[in-house]
Amino acid sequence: MRSFRRGLLFTLGLLALTAATVTAAEPESAAERGWRWLTTKPYLPADFTETVFQQLWTVWPESLREQARTASAAERRRMSFERYGLVERPGGDGTGPALGYVADGQGGWVMNCLACHTGTVEGRMIPGAPNSLYALETLTDDVRAVKTAMKIPLGHMELGGSRMPLGTTRGTTNSVMFGVALGALRDRDLNVTLNVRRPKFVHHDMDAPAFWNTGRKKYLYCDGFVEKTPRPLLQFVMVVQNSGSTMRGWEPEFADILAWIESLTPPRYQGNIDVPLAATGKRIFEHHCARCHGTYGENGKYPEKVIPLADLGTDPVRLSSLPREYRESMKFGWYGENGKRDYQLDPDGYVAPPLNGIWASAPYFHNGSVPTLWHLLHPRQRPVVWRRSLNGYDHARMGLEVVELEAVPSGAKTKDKRREYFDTREPGKSAAGHQFPDDLSEDEKTAVLEYLKTL
Numbered sequence: 001m002r003s004f005r006r007g008l009l010f011t012l013g014l015l016a017l018t019a020a021t022v023t024a025a026e027p028e029s030a031a032e033r034g035w036r037w038l039t040t041k042p043y044l045p046a047d048f049t050e051t052v053f054q055q056l057w058t059v060w061p062e063s064l065r066e067q068a069r070t071a072s073a074a075e076r077r078r079m080s081f082e083r084y085g086l087v088e089r090p091g092g093d094g095t096g097p098a099l100g101y102v103a104d105g106q107g108g109w110v111m112n113c114l115a116c117h118t119g120t121v122e123g124r125m126i127p128g129a130p131n132s133l134y135a136l137e138t139l140t141d142d143v144r145a146v147k148t149a150m151k152i153p154l155g156h157m158e159l160g161g162s163r164m165p166l167g168t169t170r171g172t173t174n175s176v177m178f179g180v181a182l183g184a185l186r187d188r189d190l191n192v193t194l195n196v197r198r199p200k201f202v203h204h205d206m207d208a209p210a211f212w213n214t215g216r217k218k219y220l221y222c223d224g225f226v227e228k229t230p231r232p233l234l235q236f237v238m239v240v241q242n243s244g245s246t247m248r249g250w251e252p253e254f255a256d257i258l259a260w261i262e263s264l265t266p267p268r269y270q271g272n273i274d275v276p277l278a279a280t281g282k283r284i285f286e287h288h289c290a291r292c293h294g295t296y297g298e299n300g301k302y303p304e305k306v307i308p309l310a311d312l313g314t315d316p317v318r319l320s321s322l323p324r325e326y327r328e329s330m331k332f333g334w335y336g337e338n339g340k341r342d343y344q345l346d347p348d349g350y351v352a353p354p355l356n357g358i359w360a361s362a363p364y365f366h367n368g369s370v371p372t373l374w375h376l377l378h379p380r381q382r383p384v385v386w387r388r389s390l391n392g393y394d395h396a397r398m399g400l401e402v403v404e405l406e407a408v409p410s411g412a413k414t415k416d417k418r419r420e421y422f423d424t425r426e427p428g429k430s431a432a433g434h435q436f437p438d439d440l441s442e443d444e445k446t447a448v449l450e451y452l453k454t455l
């Protein structure tokens with residue numbers, strides 16, 4: 001009996017040891033390291049402190065403020081997360097920074113890539129899904145108001161936001177112009193320079209692309225002008241506090257971040273799918289859409305085509321907002337490894353993106369102007385103005401649950417209220433173009449919509 005016990009203990013001990021060795025010996029993969037950098041490492045100065053965050057409710061509109069005044073701390077946090085489109089960290093305890101921010105160790109929240117690049121669908125967090133609820137400008141305005149009241153010096157976001165729009169509609173941001181503004185303060189090797197150029201700004205809001213498709217592409221961004229390498233990913237951390245050598249030294253970490261992005265797989269649609277109808281839709285898709293968007297499933301091929309704007313007809317502002325000189329300075333500078341990398345200096349349209357997981361990345365087009373796949377398939381019935389519900393998903397039309405309007409209601413007087421409405425008549429926000437679905441009959445569109453659920 002004793003020897004049996006000793007034997008058992010020995011075996012258990014051995015098992016524990018093996019388990020320990022396995023864990024210790026298994027090195028962290030590049031993608032795992034990338035996730036760790038994203039969720040723990042501050043690459044920017046802090047945007048605000050936890051204390052400021054907890055005071056934000058004090059500058060809210062009257063009715064919300066009243067509600068927050070009597071709410072518990074946890075309830076106030078939930079209200080703040082809703083107002084700004086923030087996402088709780090998976091496995092978090094409901095305190096500290098949201099997923100799109102990291103702690104700086106001194107009570108500060110530091111924005112990271114996930115603020116725009118990881119959001120929720122029907123309230124469920126999906127890694128790499130565009131954060132279509134993020135209200136960056138409203139958050140920044142509220143932070144500015146609280147810091148001013150508390151006599152705290154303003155940070156780079158509040159100061160930047162006083163000079164240029166950060167995002168005029170919930171869910172989209174002026175991020176391309178952030179890059180232009182920060183890039184103007186550096187030479188081609190990324191060293192901060194006093195020889196400030198005065199760039200031409202064409203402010204416009206963009207919808208972040210779904211990260212799970214980046215692995216299928218050779219080029220980045222909606223006009224595909226940049227060959228995919230880790231370096232261009234650093235554009236977002238160009239604040240002057242980061243010296244050129246600091247930024248260049250981060251290249252290996254950004255290679256890990258790119259590895260994480262490329263490790264993502266598209267989320268599967270969990271709702272009902274009419275399988276025979278989807279099979280019909282597949283044939284129609286392959287006939288009408290695949291020449292641009294590629295094929296799916298085993299041996300799927302993605303052509304990564306840039307479609308000239310003249311044939312496409314979607315909003316032109318993003319394309320013309322980046323002048324040739326800007327693209328050249330990227331290509332022939334550090335980002336493009338002094339001209340070694342393939343950059344397009346004069347792209348004439350937008351890339352037809354891969355449609356994997358397309359059900360989860362509403363709203364559609366590079367500017368996020370079309371709320372559902374049904375509207376994408378019915379060009380003439382796209383809403384002029386729409387307002388989404390917070391977490392609703394429209395399973396009939398596949399995409400955001402929206403109210404459609406002819407104009408922004410006159411009652412929406414304050415900026416934070418107006419940002420809840422997507423107005424397709426504003427510059428850079430047109431929902432026109434991509435008339436290709438007009439070649440399909442209504443029945444064919446229904447079948448294609450069903451097929452899109454399966455990608």
Ligand code: HEC
Pocket residue numbers: 112113114115116117173175176206207208209210211213214217219220221222223233234236237257261366
């Ligand atoms: C303020 C919002 C925002 C933040 C923060 C942000 N991005 Fe983006 N990102 C965007 C938008 C919008 C685009 C689309 C730009 C375009 O197509 O011109 C984009 C595009 C990209 C792409 C191209 C993907 C593709 O498939 O073409 C990559 C890669 C990327 N971002 C990585 C990052 C990384 C890494 C960070 C953090 C260092 C980051 N982004 C921070 C908004 C953001």
Ligand code: HEC
Pocket residue numbers: 222285288289290291292293306307312314315350351352353355358361363364365366367373376434436437440448
């Ligand atoms: C001639 C090429 C071409 C054809 C044909 C075409 N598309 Fe597109 N499609 C594009 C381009 C380019 C975009 C990006 C437009 C933009 O963002 O401004 C796009 C965007 C989309 C999007 C939105 C993607 C996103 O991530 O926002 C969907 C969905 C889509 N197309 C579905 C279809 C379907 C379904 C068909 C067939 C009925 C089709 N397309 C036919 C080129 C094409």
